[in-house]
Amino acid sequence: MIETWKKYETIIKTVVLFIAWAAFYWLLQSYSTAAIVSLVLAAGFVVYILPILVAGADSFRMFITSPIFKRRWGKFKTLRRGYYAFLLIITLFVVSLFAEFLINSNAIMVKYKGEYHFTLFKFISARTFGMRGYGMPNYRMMKDMFQVRNTERAERVKAGTANDEDRQYAQWGDDWVWLTLYPYSPLESLLDELPTRPPHPPTWLTGEWRKAYVEESLYKLPETLPSTEEITEKFKRPEWVDLEPAQLYLKMAQAGMLELKPEVKQPGTFQHILGTDDRGRDVFARMVYGFRTSLSFALLVTFFCYLIGITIGALLGFYGGLFDIIMQRFVEIWSAMPFLYTVMIFAAIMIPNFWMLVLILVIFKWMGMTYYIRAEFLREKSRDYVSAARAIGCTDAAIIFRHILPNSLTPVISFAPFAVVADIGALVSLDFLGFGLPAPTPSWGELLGQGLGNLTKPWLILSPMLAMFLTLLLVSFIGEAIREAFDPKQYSRLR
Amino acid sequence: MYSYFIRRFLLMIPTFIGITFLCFTVTRFVPGGPVEQAVLRYQQAMAMSGEGGGGTSGSDMEQGQISEEMMESLKAIYGFDKPFYEAYAIWLWRVLHFDLGTSDTYSRPVWDLIKEKFPISIIFGLSGFTLSYMICIPLGVWKAVKHGSGFDTGSSIMVFIAYSIPGWTAGVLLLMLLGGHAYLDIVPSGGKDSGFINETSKLAMFLQEGAQVSDIPETIRKEFPKLGDNQTINASHPAFKHVPAEKRFKLKTGNHSDLSFIGRTLDTMWHMILPVFCYVLGMFASSTVLMKNSLMENLGQDYVRTAFAKGLSERVVIFKHALRNSLIPIATGLGHMLSIILAGSYLIEKVFNINGFGLLGYDSLIARDYPVTLGILVIGSMLKLFGNIVSDFLYCLIDPRIRFS
Numbered sequence: 001m002i003e004t005w006k007k008y009e010t011i012i013k014t015v016v017l018f019i020a021w022a023a024f025y026w027l028l029q030s031y032s033t034a035a036i037v038s039l040v041l042a043a044g045f046v047v048y049i050l051p052i053l054v055a056g057a058d059s060f061r062m063f064i065t066s067p068i069f070k071r072r073w074g075k076f077k078t079l080r081r082g083y084y085a086f087l088l089i090i091t092l093f094v095v096s097l098f099a100e101f102l103i104n105s106n107a108i109m110v111k112y113k114g115e116y117h118f119t120l121f122k123f124i125s126a127r128t129f130g131m132r133g134y135g136m137p138n139y140r141m142m143k144d145m146f147q148v149r150n151t152e153r154a155e156r157v158k159a160g161t162a163n164d165e166d167r168q169y170a171q172w173g174d175d176w177v178w179l180t181l182y183p184y185s186p187l188e189s190l191l192d193e194l195p196t197r198p199p200h201p202p203t204w205l206t207g208e209w210r211k212a213y214v215e216e217s218l219y220k221l222p223e224t225l226p227s228t229e230e231i232t233e234k235f236k237r238p239e240w241v242d243l244e245p246a247q248l249y250l251k252m253a254q255a256g257m258l259e260l261k262p263e264v265k266q267p268g269t270f271q272h273i274l275g276t277d278d279r280g281r282d283v284f285a286r287m288v289y290g291f292r293t294s295l296s297f298a299l300l301v302t303f304f305c306y307l308i309g310i311t312i313g314a315l316l317g318f319y320g321g322l323f324d325i326i327m328q329r330f331v332e333i334w335s336a337m338p339f340l341y342t343v344m345i346f347a348a349i350m351i352p353n354f355w356m357l358v359l360i361l362v363i364f365k366w367m368g369m370t371y372y373i374r375a376e377f378l379r380e381k382s383r384d385y386v387s388a389a390r391a392i393g394c395t396d397a398a399i400i401f402r403h404i405l406p407n408s409l410t411p412v413i414s415f416a417p418f419a420v421v422a423d424i425g426a427l428v429s430l431d432f433l434g435f436g437l438p439a440p441t442p443s444w445g446e447l448l449g450q451g452l453g454n455l456t457k458p459w460l461i462l463s464p465m466l467a468m469f470l471t472l473l474l475v476s477f478i479g480e481a482i483r484e485a486f487d488p489k490q491y492s493r494l495r
Numbered sequence: 496m497y498s499y500f501i502r503r504f505l506l507m508i509p510t511f512i513g514i515t516f517l518c519f520t521v522t523r524f525v526p527g528g529p530v531e532q533a534v535l536r537y538q539q540a541m542a543m544s545g546e547g548g549g550g551t552s553g554s555d556m557e558q559g560q561i562s563e564e565m566m567e568s569l570k571a572i573y574g575f576d577k578p579f580y581e582a583y584a585i586w587l588w589r590v591l592h593f594d595l596g597t598s599d600t601y602s603r604p605v606w607d608l609i610k611e612k613f614p615i616s617i618i619f620g621l622s623g624f625t626l627s628y629m630i631c632i633p634l635g636v637w638k639a640v641k642h643g644s645g646f647d648t649g650s651s652i653m654v655f656i657a658y659s660i661p662g663w664t665a666g667v668l669l670l671m672l673l674g675g676h677a678y679l680d681i682v683p684s685g686g687k688d689s690g691f692i693n694e695t696s697k698l699a700m701f702l703q704e705g706a707q708v709s710d711i712p713e714t715i716r717k718e719f720p721k722l723g724d725n726q727t728i729n730a731s732h733p734a735f736k737h738v739p740a741e742k743r744f745k746l747k748t749g750n751h752s753d754l755s756f757i758g759r760t761l762d763t764m765w766h767m768i769l770p771v772f773c774y775v776l777g778m779f780a781s782s783t784v785l786m787k788n789s790l791m792e793n794l795g796q797d798y799v800r801t802a803f804a805k806g807l808s809e810r811v812v813i814f815k816h817a818l819r820n821s822l823i824p825i826a827t828g829l830g831h832m833l834s835i836i837l838a839g840s841y842l843i844e845k846v847f848n849i850n851g852f853g854l855l856g857y858d859s860l861i862a863r864d865y866p867v868t869l870g871i872l873v874i875g876s877m878l879k880l881f882g883n884i885v886s887d888f889l890y891c892l893i894d895p896r897i898r899f900s
Contacts, residue, residue: 337879344856
């Protein structure tokens with residue numbers, strides 16, 4: 001890797017310079033001198049940061065290709081629980097990265113009048129497809145509409161009353177809509193489509209729905225109250241005789257004896273498998289997108305925390321001296337902050353987006369890894385191989401990146417899963433308190449907060465709790481297995 | 496060693512200044528602060544009164560505007576008229592004199608607010624902390640002694656489950672299941688004590704005797720001018736003993752303070768069940784594993800081998816030799832007790848609507864009540880800094896081998 005880098009250094013640097021320039025320019029748009037400032041920043045990045053990143057990545061490569069890592073990894077693979085949890089989490093995360101293709105109110109593809117439209121990431125006005133309005137079309141309704149039109153057309157053709165358009169359709173073929181697997185978006189409010197008020201219960205919970213229909217008086221009630229004989233003879237429920245009318249109708253609805261008004265469109269049994277939240281958004285879709293957000297957030301925070309922690313820890317351990325003393329005091333001061341409340345203050349005041357929240361957490365969380373890496377460096381520095389490297393004239397950078405760092409990355413691997421658990425927990429807590437990601441972002445914590453406000457709606461609490469519980473459980477299984485494989489503690493048993 | 500602790504104390508000063516300066520600066524430079532909110536409130540009030548008075552639209556526009564001098568005085572009220580470093584110096588000077596300023600929303604000294612709320616959080620948190628140690632230490636010891644047995648594996652599953660459920664989320668679930676909303680009605684739905692008790696309440700039998708205010712003899716009545724005629728007093732009121740015995744009756748409704756001592760205790764405990772459970776759940780996994788690993792490590796040491804070799808029984812070796820040494824990391828954790836409790840309180844008090852320190856911090860952030868926010872930060876960081884020193888000190892005290900220098 002480092003050889004490839006040396007060979008193409010100039011080319012890579014130039015390419016990265018332009019990319020970084022563009023990126024910084026995009027970030028700094030609000031300044032008038034954005035072009036110059038971003039060029040300076042990009043140049044600084046390319047000259048100072050990029051080589052370090054490449055060298056760091058190279059030491060990580062050396063770390064994971066070393067025989068000892070391979071042996072430990074083999075050990076990890078034999079720990080079934082952790083290994084399968086690892087595979088499962090990776091699979092779920094990769095699948096969730098493509099969630100837009102699976103869970104989306106936008107259709108993947110539409111065929112209309114012989115033309116194919118790719119609608120997944122593109123805004124196409126509803127009018128384009130012969131619907132009313134200029135906004136986003138509702139593709140689920142469109143699918144039904146196309147089906148109705150197709151059958152009507154087929155009937156017209158059969159009856160011999162086909163018009164011009166119908167004859168053209170003989171060439172074009174029928175219209176169709178290719179919906180995603182679960183055609184609801186996490187941000188889409190379904191208030192217009194579902195009959196009762198949100199939060200809607202899971203659609204397979206018939207009892208809850210019937211209760212909601214009664215509350216909204218969507219049942220066709222019989223003209224007269226059922227008489228006593230009717231209740232005992234026809235319904236065979238003598239215990240209902242003395243009930244108030246409202247109670248009686250509720251019981252009858254629960255037992256499925258009432259019919260809905262004709263205009264009520266009942267949702268299908270598995271239409272919203274986890275119900276909807278208090279704004280009528282599908283909970284399952286929000287769960288899945290929330291999983292992606294939580295896990296990517298946790299991985300990013302862990303990654304950046306470790307990047308900073310490793311850099312600073314390495315410098316402290318390798319150079320020592322006054323720099324070490326001063327920096328250690330600083331780390332000590334920084335870690336004395338009350339973490340949660342400080343992050344709450346920053347998040348409450350700044351109202352951050354995803355990346356800013358990552359940044360805030362990284363700023364207050366990077367210290368953990370420095371201690372371990374510093375200790376590793378202090379230990380490795382006094383080993384013979386380092387003296388040997390120094391004797392043959394290696395530079396400090398070479399000693400750090402090629403010799404010591406690959407040998408001191410074990411704590412990084414063995415602490416990472418637990419850091420991910422902590423970060424997911426932190427994000428959920430912040431979202432729950434309302435200081436996390438901005439409002440419509442799907443997140444578990446926000447849903448839990450809704451659940452606390454609607455304690456009679458168990459699906460709002462159980463869904464995020466189960467999702468979080470399973471995720472954290474899997475990640476901690478991984479962590480336990482990794483710890484056992486990489487950092488084994490041999491306890492001697494005496495009896 | 497004393498020099499070490501003196502240095503640690505001295506190090507607290509820059510730490511404290513660093514933390515507070517950072518947060519103070521942030522509260523200064525971000526829009527939406529107290530001055531903007533006051534202006535907004537004023538404009539809303541003006542718009543409302545304008546509508547009510549039916550004034551013309553032109554004058555409404557002018558009414559909504561705020562004059563320069565008004566803006567200046569507003570800034571002066573909230574201390575925003577000086578540059579931030581000057582304001583920070585003034586604030587710090589006041590803090591050093593135990594004056595944390597006045598809350599914008601409560602119009603009371605922040606120090607009083609904190610003094611009022613802090614004990615509530617401590618009662619809840621400390622009970623949870625004590626209980627978790629009482630559960631986790633024996634469990635950890637037993638797990639270490641029975642390492643590899645069925646009991647160890649079984650309790651490890653429990654530890655995994657507890658680790659994967661943040662304490663406060665379990666609180667939300669249990670509140671739903673047991674709080675009388677959808678399923679069972681076993682525990683109260685929140686708060687630190689019952690606000691209203693009537694005949695159907697579970698604690699109604701513990702209501703004290705009471706008396707109508709009008710039945711208090713005139714001479715005594717004058718001493719308590721605040722009492723209205725329709726009010727009732729309970730037996731703890733100083734005027735109660737002057738009420739003739741035949742006029743006394745058992746109260747039918749009331750609140751927490753109308754309960755007898757046993758009733759009050761039961762009421763508080765009843766409200767503490769779930770929050771304390773959440774605190775315990777939050778600490779359960781880490782404490783148990785820490786205890787187990789610490790004892791396991793000691794059991795592998797040479798001195799344990801020696802103790803076995805000289806023929807001591809397993810009981811004596813484990814409980815007299817190994818356990819005492821393995822309690823060191825647990826004991827030093829006591830130093831961080833208060834900071835752990837406070838960190839949990841922000842979430843748990845929000846879930847259970849307990850009007851304590853954590854909820855005060857949350858509410859102050861929502862209301863942008865910066866004096867309270869900074870006051871809470873001051874207390875929180877001071878406790879954390881002291882906690883660090885206390886745990887170092889405990890470390891020295893327990894383990895004579897440790898010498899900081």
